[in-house]
Amino acid sequence: RTVMRxxxxxxxxxxxxxxxLKNKPELVTKAMEVRALLQPYMTVFYDETGAIGRRYRRQDEVGTPFGVTIDFDTIGENGEENKDTVTLRERDSMEQRxxxxxxxxxxxxxEIM
Structure with missing residues (x-):
């Protein structure tokens, strides 16, 4: 695994x-909202191309410390308990929460400061 640390x-x-998934409008819309929330405060890269693992790997290679994934839990398709939550992945540990x-x-x- 190539990582710029x-x-x-x-x-x-x-x-x-x-x-x-890029072909699920609810996911894309929510991802755009998250990008708009973060962009005034930090540099954000939005990516919807390819498998999620490849997207993580591309960002690891250029040194992006965090990845935020908008998934079915985010939009409440898997129940209300995780609605309006995202998966936050840390580059160095690959830990997800x-x-x-x-x-x-x-x-x-x-985390950034």
Whole structure:
């Protein structure tokens, strides 16, 4: 696995935003909303091409420290408990966790600074 390990503070792109599927309008719309939420505060790269693993790998290669995936839980298709949450992936550990969209900006700003 090729990874450019920039410290989050100096990484050119801070976060990648990915809808799980590009042919599901609800996912794309929500991903655009998340991008609009983050973009005033940090450099965001939006990508909907190819498999999610390839998108993660491309961002790892250019040093993007965080990936945000909008999936079926986000739009409530798998029940209400995870609605309006996203999967936040960390580049170095590859750890993934569910985060409320309302908490995402403050969490990322804390991690980046």
């Amino acid at each position: 920039f410290h989050p503070r100096i990484a050119p792109v801070k976060v990648g935003v990915f809808p799980l 569910r985060v409320k969209i309302d908490d995402l900006l403050s969490l990322l700003l804390k």
